[in-house]
Amino acid sequence: MTVIWFAFFLTICLPRTRANKDIETELNEIRKEIRELRMENQALGIIVKRQENEIRELHVRIENQDPRNDLDKTKGSPSDPNEMSEPSSISNRKRLVGTNSPIAFYAYMSKPEQNPSNHHMVIFDVIKTNVGGGYNGHSGMFTAPVAGIYVFTWTIYTGNHGRCGFGIYVNDNIMGSTFGETDDVAGDYDSDSGTIAVALNAHDDVYIRTLEACTTFIESIRVNTRTTFAGWKLN
Structure with a gap:
């Protein structure tokens, strides 16, 4: 009788055990592929953003092209020399206004984020200040409207029972980082x-993302535990 039950176990239960292991292996592979696809999507998003900035820069160059190119087309037609020099004056004035205008932003996260994965972009979606329009609350990126020296500062709250590291990037280059660990202490x-000061070219992107898979959450819910990101241009 014992032999019969053992044969029954081998016939019925063992294949199910093997099938469960196969399913678990497939699920782990699918999860790995999903993580890799998310990383690829973030990298592609950065590339697309940069190409969009290059297109905008080309449009600006076309609009602000040397007015003498237009004056060459009007040679031979009678006109006042003072009127001919006016477009150059207006064009230069526009450039000076754009360069010297104040640029500053301040934003924070509206809610906590549970255990973000590695290379995860931190999105500060509540915008309180955005003078110059350089910060995007959907992508979490600040794009420099003009070249100059900029200061950036950030504060990130992390929850208990875990650790997480964050880096601030200019395009693909890491410029600074912070690290938090709560030593598995409940309620801690x-x-x-x-803070960094960095020289940026026009249309450089600045953003914050994780340096590792976080084993805890990002906290941002009350006034005294807000995760924030801010920056401004030095004049």
Whole structure:
């Protein structure tokens, strides 16, 4: 009788065990592919953003092209020399206004984010200040409207029972980082801040993303635990 039950176990249960292991292996492979696709999508988003900035820059160059190119077309037609020099004056004035205008932004996360994965973009979706329009609350990126020296500062709150690291990037280059760990202590929260000053070219992108898969969550819910990102141009 014992032999019969053992044969029954081998016939019925063992194949199911093997099938479950096969299913679990397939699920792990699918999860890995999903993580890789998310990373690829983020990288493609950065490339697309940069190409859009290059297109805008080309449009600006076309609009602000040397007015003497237009004056060459009007040679031979009678006109006042003072009127001919006016377009150049207006064009230069526009450039000066764009360069010297104040640029500053401040934003924070509206809610916590659970265990973000590696290379995850941190989105500060509540915009309180955005003078110059350089910050995008959907992508989490600041795009420099003009070249200059900029200062950026950030504060990230992380929850208990875990650790997480964050880096601030200019395009694809990391410029600074912060790291938080709460040593698996219940009710223990961590806040880490960083500040950098960096020279940017027009249309450079600045953003914050994770440096590792976080084993805890990003906190941002109350006034005293807001995860924030800010920056401004030095004049």
